[in-house]
Amino acid sequence: MKSHVLALLASAALANAHFTMQYIWTNGVDQGINNYIRVPPNNNPVVDVTSKDITCNVNGLSGTGVNTLSIPAGSEITFEWHQHAQRTGEDAISGGHKGAVQVYVAKAPSSAASFDGQGAVWTKIYSSGLLNPSTSQWATDVVNTNNGKHTVKLPASLPAGEYLLRAEIIALHVASTYPGAQFYIGCAQVKLTGGGNASPPKIALPGAYKGSDPGITVNIYNNLQSYTAPGGAVWSG
Numbered sequence: 001m002k003s004h005v006l007a008l009l010a011s012a013a014l015a016n017a018h019f020t021m022q023y024i025w026t027n028g029v030d031q032g033i034n035n036y037i038r039v040p041p042n043n044n045p046v047v048d049v050t051s052k053d054i055t056c057n058v059n060g061l062s063g064t065g066v067n068t069l070s071i072p073a074g075s076e077i078t079f080e081w082h083q084h085a086q087r088t089g090e091d092a093i094s095g096g097h098k099g100a101v102q103v104y105v106a107k108a109p110s111s112a113a114s115f116d117g118q119g120a121v122w123t124k125i126y127s128s129g130l131l132n133p134s135t136s137q138w139a140t141d142v143v144n145t146n147n148g149k150h151t152v153k154l155p156a157s158l159p160a161g162e163y164l165l166r167a168e169i170i171a172l173h174v175a176s177t178y179p180g181a182q183f184y185i186g187c188a189q190v191k192l193t194g195g196g197n198a199s200p201p202k203i204a205l206p207g208a209y210k211g212s213d214p215g216i217t218v219n220i221y222n223n224l225q226s227y228t229a230p231g232g233a234v235w236s237g
Contacts, residue, residue, distance in 0.1 A: 167186045
C-alpha cells in the first residue's frame, strides 16, 4: 500500500514536469539551443513502446529542415535536457523523475535528414540505471547534478557517414503498470568523418522494447535492488 501511495503522489506532483533535449555539445563545445536536433512539438513523454514515436519522439521520423553537424569519429557528445526552453535554476528534468539514461546510434543509408530510423538499425552505446539501491540514486539524479547533461564518447570504430544519435531518458516514477514508464527521446543528426569499419549489433525501435520488459514495467518504490534497462547490452566499439 505504501509503495502504491508513493507512486500516486509522484504522479500527481510531477504530472506536468516534462522535459526535452535542447542542446548537444561536441568535444565540450555548446552547439546552441535546438541546433542539429529533431525538435518535438511539446515536452510530453512517449508511453507506447510500439509506436513509431519511440524512434525519435513525435514528428521525429524526418529531419527535413534540420542541419547535420560534421564531427570526427570518436568525439564526445553531451546531451542537455531541460523542463523549459531555457537554462534555469530548477532541476533540469525534475528531481522526481527517477530512471535510466541511454544513448543509441543509427547509420543512415544516405543523408541523416532523410533517415526515418526504422528497422533494425540502432546500436546502444551507453546505458545507466539504478546506481545505488540503498539511497535510490538513479542515472537521472546524476543528470540533474550535471545541470541536465550526460556525456558519451562515440566509438572511433564507427564507419564514416551520417548518423542519428538517439538519447533517451526513461522516467519510472509511475511505471508499476503499463503504460506508465515515460520515454523522453531526443534525436540529433551528425556526420562522422574518419572512423573505422565496425559492424555493431543492431536492434529496432520500435520493435525491441516490450511493455512487459522488467526495465519498462517496474515498481521502483518496492525496495528495488537491481534494474535492467530495455534494449539489450551496450556495444563498446
